[in-house]
Amino acid sequence: MLVAQAWSADGDRARAMERLRAAIPYGSDPVRHMADMACRLASTEFADNSAGLRTLRKMQNFYQMEGQRSCADSLLPALDSAAVLLLDSSPTPRPSATLAPPPGKTPMPTLTPELKSAAAAVPTPTETSVRRFELAGLGAHCDAAWPATLAVYVQEGDGRGIEGMALRVRWRGGEDRFYSGLKPERGAGYADFAMEGGRRYVIDMPGLSGASPEFETGSCVDGGTETMRSWRALFRPVN
Numbered sequence: 472m473l474v475a476q477a478w479s480a481d482g483d484r485a486r487a488m489e490r491l492r493a494a495i496p497y498g499s500d501p502v503r504h505m506a507d508m509a510c511r512l513a514s515t516e517f518a519d520n521s522a523g524l525r526t527l528r529k530m531q532n533f534y535q536m537e538g539q540r541s542c543a544d545s546l547l548p549a550l551d552s553a554a555v556l557l558l559d560s561s562p563t564p565r566p567s568a569t570l571a572p573p574p575g576k577t578p579m580p581t582l583t584p585e586l587k588s589a590a591a592a593v594p595t596p597t598e599t600s601v602r603r604f605e606l607a608g609l610g611a612h613c614d615a616a617w618p619a620t621l622a623v624y625v626q627e628g629d630g631r632g633i634e635g636m637a638l639r640v641r642w643r644g645g646e647d648r649f650y651s652g653l654k655p656e657r658g659a660g661y662a663d664f665a666m667e668g669g670r671r672y673v674i675d676m677p678g679l680s681g682a683s684p685e686f687e688t689g690s691c692v693d694g695g696t697e698t699m700r701s702w703r704a705l706f707r708p709v710n
Contacts, residue, residue: 509543622663637650643671674704
């Protein structure tokens with residue numbers, strides 16, 4: 472449990488593996504051990520309160536990233552099946568009904584002929600532009616239908632999407648900016664980004680939030696099919 476909680480805070484998977492190997496019987500598979508322990512805990516009163524559920528979600532994300540499954544996957548409430556990894560200081564997210572991410576990166580807004588200045592090329596700022604935001608959730612999932620996709624949700628505390636918010640993904644030597652709400656069929660606060668293997672990313676809302684822990688895609692197994700891991704991020708206003 473402590474390993475999963477530390478990993479959710481620092482995102483250092485290699486360190487988490489080292490800690491697991493040091494804490495479990497010699498020669499045991501650390502990821503399988505995590506999955507088995509989550510199954511055990513999910514079958515007890517440990518899962519009857521929010522603190523226990525938060526810990527189990529972190530454990531679940533850890534082993535699912537390696538293609539492992541356990542009985543916890545069917546025992547946990549429906550919210551947990553969305554594989555949203557909660558950060559330790561975050562409230563429980565309420566994802567919209569359109570949580571499944573489509574492939575491809577949300578494009579930058581384009582300049583239309585009637586616009587007169589570069590400032591008009593981005594969505595019109597609203598009163599939410601001066602609010603501070605926090606990363607309320609960051610989690611991985613494995614889905615062969617949507618490989619290597621970062622799906623981002625910008626939402627009010629009640630789950631309503633917020634459109635026109637700038638998002639920034641950075642990696643060593645580069646960055647990309649995109650906006651929520653440009654795919655309204657996925658929700659007002661939705662945006663996505665196509666990840667590449669071999670890069671470690673961070674995401675933030677420039678000037679409005681801090682940066683996330685580092686995360687990356689990589690191989691995973693979905694129902695026996697090898698694919699590339701995807702991620703979801705959830706931002707909510709602090710004020």
